[in-house]
Amino acid sequence: MEITRKQDLASVTGPADYFTGSVTITGQFQRPAPSRVSGAIVHFEPGARTHWHTHPAGQTLIVTEGVGWTQIDGGPKLEFHAGDILWCPAEHRHWHGATLDQGMTHIAIQEAVDGSPVTWMEPVEDAVYLAPLGHMVQPDTAD
Template identity: 80%
Template sequence: MEITRKAAMKTADGPAEYFTGKVIITGQFQRPDPSRVSGAIVHFEPGARTAWHTHPAGQTLIVTEGVGWTQVEGGPKLEFHAGDILWCPAEHKHWHGATQHEAMTHIALQEAVNGSPVTWMEKVTDEEYLAPVAKD
């Protein structure tokens, strides 16, 4: 058994190439073969979000704090809250982040296929980000 202590976890700013706004990534990990799992704790300040991206084996987000927005390309923009668990299927182009006025933190889990857990694409525009949230 291996334990990574909170005090030993590295923290990094989310790269501007893949994120808009202030994003902090903590405890990023990738497990060795035969596992394909990788993940991190990702904190988004208000207004921060990912660029559009896909995951070859899908992605699970476990929301630990705050309120966020997400959207799969061509689908409605959805709101989620602390305690929610999101699943984005393999190869679905999507984005996620905090709302305009509230921060959000999630644990992101995904698997690598052919050595890569993610394919990054263009940034989410302000128009896309600020589009109305779908009603339940």
């Protein structure tokens, strides 16, 4: 059994290649084979969000604090809250982050396929991020 104590968890700034706004990633982990699981605690300041991305085996987000928004390409923009658990199916292009005026923290859990748990893409444009809840993003407007 391995325990990593809270005081020993490293934190890093979310890189601008993958995030817009202020993001902190804490306790990032990758389990050794035969496991394919990796994850981290990710905190988004108000207005911060991921870039568009996909996960080859899907992703689970366990929301621990705040309020956030998420969207699968071509689907409606949705709001989620602390205590919610989100599932994004494999290979679905999506983004997630804090709302404009509230921060949000989630635990992200995903599995690697062929050694990679994620494929990062371009930033989410402000027009998409700020669109009303329920707004549908069309694939030709998300590029």
